[in-house]
Structures are given as C-alpha cells and as structure tokens.
Amino acid sequence: MLDHLAVLDLRFRALADAGRRQMLDRLVDGPATVSQLAAPLRMTLAAVVQHVQVLESSGLVRTRKTGRVRTCSIDADALRATEQWLADRRTTWERRLDRLGTVLDEQPRPTSTTRHDREQGPLT
C-alpha cells in the first residue's frame, strides 16, 4: 500500500532523463519496438533496453514480447496519476494564495510556539 512512495520515486526518476523522455515522446504517437525506440538515439541497443526497463518498472510504459520483438506502449493511467500529483500540489498552493488575497504576507508560518520540536510526520 505504501510503496506508493517508491512508485513516485520510480516515476519521477524515469522522467528525469532526456533519453527516456524522448522515448516517451515517441511512444505517445503509438506503440513501438525497442529497436524503433533506439533508432534516433546514439546509444547501444543494450543501453536502450535498460532504459526501457526503467520505464517499465516505473509503470509509465508496458511491454509485451511477441516472437523476438518487444513492443512498448504508454500506460496512460500512470501518466495521469503522475500529472495529478503535481496538479494536487499546485492547486493547494493556489487555493492558499486565494485565501490570502493573492499578494500579501509571505512570512514563514511558525510551526508551533517556540523551541525545537521534533515530531515525526507521516511520509509523503
């Protein structure tokens, strides 16, 4: 249930590489084989396979092997969920600004009264 955490790690990490994003960009236009993904990249096939594994274990891409060919395609739900994570944060921030009258005090809100408090908050 709470490797929800790890999933976000994997998804964002998968996205944090220009080569992998380029593969994703190819994949939004439709499924492609590993070799097709490799074609525009200056990298060995082996390297591309590793990137595909990263994308797959992040859940952003699913793959299926037929004969000797592995076909990759986007998992839209994963994409949507990741987008949503960002959207949630953004809207929380924006709601807060609205509540405050758009531009006013940007003072750091004190966490409690004074001294060093060390509670353990739940991970997010």
Add this chain to the structure above:
Amino acid sequence: MLDHLAVLDLRFRALADAGRRQMLDRLVDGPATVSQLAAPLRMTLAAVVQHVQVLESSGLVRTRKTGRVRTCSIDADALRATEQWLADRRTTWERRLDRLGTVLDEQPRPTSTTRHDREQGPLT
C-alpha cells in the same frame, strides 16, 4: 534556449526523492524556513540544506535569506510547467486513441516502409 532539456532533468530529478517531495508538501501550505523543513525529517540540517539547493536549482522552489534565516517558497510557474509537460503527452496519447476508435489495433506502427531506417529526430 535548449537547456530547456536540462531544466526538465533537474525538475524531475528533484521530484524523484521522497524527502524532497515531503518538503514540497510542506511548502504548498506556505513558505517555511530550512529548519522548519528539516523538523519532520530524520536527517542532519546540512543534508536538508543540500536538498533545498536541489529544489532551488530545479526552479521548483525559491529562497531568500533574511538575517540568519533562509525562507523557502514554491514557484508555482515551475510546478505548472512540469505538470503541463505531462499533460501534453497524455493528451497526445488520448487524442491518438480517439482517432483510432478507442480500442483497436495496438500494432507497433512501422516507422516507414520496410528496412532499417535511421532518421535523427529532434531532441525533446
């Protein structure tokens, strides 16, 4: 112009860490000092400062030092832009599915007619 690429690397990498995401979650509720961000985390202050630097150089967070206190806050534009990158890909994918009649051939689309073609696509 095209370190646009590097910016996305930095943003997604910044997001690919549970600790940093937790800081972001704190920050959407309003600006906070480094110590306030550190409080719920089991990490030295020095480590937190390094995370803040990662967040700042990704552009997701801006900071300002007043006296001895550094105050951090969300940069909503950066958040929005990152969200938008995902949204663009998702909608491209969805438009494609619509065009195809929602569930039909998921065959890998041949890049052109037959044999090994090696064009150079633009980076993304």
Add this chain to the structure above:
DNA sequence: ACTATAGTCAAGTACATGCTTGACCATTTG
C-alpha cells in the same frame, strides 16, 4: 559580552546510474 540558533562549507563515504563491451539466445528470412 556570552550563548544559542540558523545555516554554510568541505571532505569523505557508500551506493545508485548510465553507459559500454562481448558473449549469447531465439526467431525470422534467404
């Protein structure tokens, strides 16, 4: 002035990532 607070800097360390090479296996295709 004296002490605590808030943060900074510079090493150093352990582990993760991105890539390569080279051997290898499984399917096509001539």
Add this chain to the structure above:
DNA sequence: CAAATGGTCAAGCATGTACTTGACTATAGT
C-alpha cells in the same frame, strides 16, 4: 540449414547522489 535480426545477460567502469561529520560564520536573545 545458414545468416541476419532483435533482444538479453553479465561484468565492468566512470560519474553522480545522498548522506555524514566537524569546523566555522553570522545573527539574535539575555
């Protein structure tokens, strides 16, 4: 069947990341 194609596996290596510790600086409170 033989050769080409598409992909896989396992090292190995260079760099990057996520910390830690310990020394140090700049402000604030008493």
